[in-house]
Amino acid sequence: MELEELKQKLKQQIVTQLKLNEVKPEEIGDDEQLFGKGLGLDSIDALELVVLLEEEYGLKINHSEDGPKIFYSVSTIANFILENKKA
Amino acid sequence: MNSHAPCIVQSGFINNIGAFFNDELLLKNDSNDFETFASTLYKQLDVKYPKFYKMDNLCKLGFLVSEIALKNLDLHQKYTADKIGIHIINTNSSIDTDIKYQKLIDQGTASPAIFVYTLPNIVIGEISIKNNFKGENLLMVSENYDIELQYNYINSLFKSNCIDVCICGFVDYTETTYKAFLFIVEKNNLDSFLSYTPTHITHLIKEKKSWN
Numbered sequence: 001m002e003l004e005e006l007k008q009k010l011k012q013q014i015v016t017q018l019k020l021n022e023v024k025p026e027e028i029g030d031d032e033q034l035f036g037k038g039l040g041l042d043s044i045d046a047l048e049l050v051v052l053l054e055e056e057y058g059l060k061i062n063h064s065e066d067g068p069k070i071f072y073s074v075s076t077i078a079n080f081i082l083e084n085k086k087a
Numbered sequence: 088m089n090s091h092a093p094c095i096v097q098s099g100f101i102n103n104i105g106a107f108f109n110d111e112l113l114l115k116n117d118s119n120d121f122e123t124f125a126s127t128l129y130k131q132l133d134v135k136y137p138k139f140y141k142m143d144n145l146c147k148l149g150f151l152v153s154e155i156a157l158k159n160l161d162l163h164q165k166y167t168a169d170k171i172g173i174h175i176i177n178t179n180s181s182i183d184t185d186i187k188y189q190k191l192i193d194q195g196t197a198s199p200a201i202f203v204y205t206l207p208n209i210v211i212g213e214i215s216i217k218n219n220f221k222g223e224n225l226l227m228v229s230e231n232y233d234i235e236l237q238y239n240y241i242n243s244l245f246k247s248n249c250i251d252v253c254i255c256g257f258v259d260y261t262e263t264t265y266k267a268f269l270f271i272v273e274k275n276n277l278d279s280f281l282s283y284t285p286t287h288i289t290h291l292i293k294e295k296k297s298w299n
Contacts, residue, residue, distance in 0.1 A: 018200070019140045019141045020137065020140070021140040023137075044199050044200050044203055047200075048198070048199055048200050051197060051198065055196070
């Protein structure tokens with residue numbers, strides 16, 4: 001899957017999985033901060049994203065300290081998926 | 088009439104018939120399912136709180152009835168956050184979400200977002216976070232809505248100066264039925280005509296259609 005296609009898919013999955021009913025996938029910027037500012041996601045959302053990565057992409061985050069970098073934005077998640085799928 | 092005695096200020100009520108502010112019908116329930124009705128009511132109340140959509144049904148019910156009970160009332164103008172308490176009684180705990188979560192476990196999957204709602208007192212957390220209420224709070228699970236128990240508990244909080252105002256009542260949700268009644272009681276109120284007594288609460292409930 002190409003990067004752009006993956007980012008669009010991720011935006012749709014984030015909106016659905018996290019029940020962001022008032023957000024349209026296309027409104028989420030590729031590099032927009034997901035936690036804190038930006039979308040304002042919280043710690044439960046982070047756990048949901050971990051489950052999403054495991055169930056949809058078969059990927060685990062082995063070091064929890066990597067979480068903030070991986071989940072910073074849609075772009076960082078997409079890059080993590082592509083890099084680790086190749087490996 | 089009642090000065091310096093706990094008084095009921097106003098109330099919200101939701102059941103399968105509709106949503107009420109005091110005795111005023113805010114929204115008739117024309118939906119077959121709670122989620123559609125709750126979503127319509129949320130939009131009508133013009134609440135801007137996106138986390139509403141993440142809540143389970145018990146929390147949605149409690150959140151919406153609290154928004155109605157607190158309508159046009161800014162408790163922070165009169166009270167500090169730590170003096171605003173919440174006391175809720177419920178009979179079916181978080182059974183609706185418990186069943187959903189058990190089904191997920193049986194399927195071998197997990198959802199942190201559903202798991203967090205397998206405690207009924209989360210409904211108090213949702214109301215507290217939305218409104219920045221930081222006073223004493225408690226959710227009791229009992230077979231029936233024990234009005235006397237709630238009255239005694241809240242009065243003890245008032246007498247010990249723990250809180251000065253309380254959002255209290257009953258919020259219960261199952262797959263087949265739901266009912267929520269929350270009212271605001273102020274420890275010292277010079278304007279309300281309705282003193283906070285078990286008799287008055289019983290009377291208010293009897294006025295509600297389909298309470299039983």
